[in-house]
Amino acid sequence: KVREAEQAVSRTLLRLHDGKQDFELTNNAAMIQAEARTQGTLSLMLGAIAAISLLVGGIGVMNIMLMTVRERTREIGIRMATGARQRDILRQFLTEAVMLSVVGGLAGIGLALLVGGALLLGKIAVAFEWLAVFGAFGCALVTGVVFGFMPARKAARLDPVAALTSE
Incomplete structure (x- = not known):
């Protein structure tokens, strides 16, 4: 539907401008999709960083506890x-x-x-x-x-x- 409306507006503007394409139409739907993809990528990256942080923290806990067992x-x-x-x-x-x-x-x-x-x-x-x-x-x-x-x-x-x- 958005694509059809965009084409209809473009045809109307071409007719009103005597066939000259001295205008540019932008479609915000494409920008919204690009932003959604970017947010998805950032969420994935933050999730990976959090998982790595949990792993490193867990290894730290395990190391401390192993040393505690050894000393005691x-x-x-x-x-x-x-x-x-x-x-x-x-x-x-x-x-x-x-x-x-x-x-x-x-x-x-x-x-x-x-x-x-x-x-x-x-x-x-x-x-x-x-x-x-x-x-x-x-x-x-x-x-x-x-x-x-x-x-x-x-x-x-x-x-x-x-x-x-x-x-």
């Missing part, structure tokens, strides 16, 4: 020798990983609010959407559980005798 091997052995079950050790280290992620998530939210507040003071329009804030915090928690599980499982499967004799 003797403590784990003592707990197991005094009656702690594998489930208890797993829960302890998963809780630590989640707490690490909670602190990181809260720090991220705080930083985002500070930057947003600074932008608002600079008269730049900013929109905070609480669903996005809670979604980001939820992603931080899930990252802590997923990437903290392997070190927690490693700690829970330690042999108590070997853990007690390690330094």
Whole structure:
């Protein structure tokens, strides 16, 4: 329909201008489609950056938790020798990983609010959407559980005798 209307206007203008094409018609539908494609590409790029950031953050959580398990091997052995079950050790280290992620998530939210507040003071329009804030915090928690599980499982499967004799 838009194309037909554009052609009808062009024919009318040609007739009124004695056959001279001294005008130009533009179709905003093409610009709207180009803008939609650009927004789609930008959304895809931002999603990829977010996924890479989550992966890097998860690897950081896993690295910290693996070092914690390594440094506390003797403590784990003592707990197991005094009656702690594998489930208890797993829960302890998963809780630590989640707490690490909670602190990181809260720090991220705080930083985002500070930057947003600074932008608002600079008269730049900013929109905070609480669903996005809670979604980001939820992603931080899930990252802590997923990437903290392997070190927690490693700690829970330690042999108590070997853990007690390690330094």
